[in-house]
Amino acid sequence: MFDVQVCNHEECSRLRVFNRLTCFEHSENAEELQKQIEKYLSENTKLMGLSLSRIRLKDMDLSNKEIWGCNFASSYFENVDFSGCTIIYSYFDFSQFRKCNLENTNLRNAVYAGSKIIDSSFNSSEITICNFLGTHCVNTSFNDCDLYATRFINSKLEDLQFVDCNLKRTHFSNSELKNTQFKYSNVEEAYFEGVIESK
Numbered sequence: 001m002f003d004v005q006v007c008n009h010e011e012c013s014r015l016r017v018f019n020r021l022t023c024f025e026h027s028e029n030a031e032e033l034q035k036q037i038e039k040y041l042s043e044n045t046k047l048m049g050l051s052l053s054r055i056r057l058k059d060m061d062l063s064n065k066e067i068w069g070c071n072f073a074s075s076y077f078e079n080v081d082f083s084g085c086t087i088i089y090s091y092f093d094f095s096q097f098r099k100c101n102l103e104n105t106n107l108r109n110a111v112y113a114g115s116k117i118i119d120s121s122f123n124s125s126e127i128t129i130c131n132f133l134g135t136h137c138v139n140t141s142f143n144d145c146d147l148y149a150t151r152f153i154n155s156k157l158e159d160l161q162f163v164d165c166n167l168k169r170t171h172f173s174n175s176e177l178k179n180t181q182f183k184y185s186n187v188e189e190a191y192f193e194g195v196i197e198s199k
């Protein structure tokens with residue numbers, strides 16, 4: 001798994017970032033660090049145990065990567081292509097995703113809790129035992145996905161599509177659903193306790 005040592009900077013409790021003894025904010029020459037991170041991500045197919053919380057990635061092709069045990073918490077992704085990726089035991093909690101492509105991915109035990117996901121697509125993916133607790137998700141599609149035992153508990157879901165999905169043991173409990181479609185999906189096997197639904 002990723003480095004869980006904290007930043008060297010006095011009174012900072014954030015985790016150390018990739019190849020540094022400090023967090024991203026307290027690293028010297030952050031611009032150079034950003035370039036090193038982008039180069040590493042572009043050149044390597046297997047991304048394992050990376051500590052990359054609070055980074056910002058824009059207009060990047062990260063398709064077909066294997067991402068294992070990485071920490072991308074509180075990060076920002078815009079127009080990032082994750083299509084075809086395998087993402088296992090990795091953390092994207094409290095991150096933001098805008099116009100990202102997560103189609104044909106295999107996500108297992110990945111954490112997106114507290115994230116904001118806008119104008120993105122997860123179509124044709126295996127998204128099993130993943131955590132989307134408290135996620136605010138807008139105008140995003142999950143069509144033709146296997147969402148076995150994935151949790152969207154206490155989430156705010158607006159203009160989403162879950163067409164032709166496997167929803168066995170998928171939890172939507174206590175979520176707010178606005179204009180969300182479940183056509184051709186096995187809703188009877190999902191959990192909807194306390195859901196507030198509106199058009």
Ligand SMILES: [Zn+2]
Nearest residue numbers: 007012023026
């Ligand atoms: Zn720090």
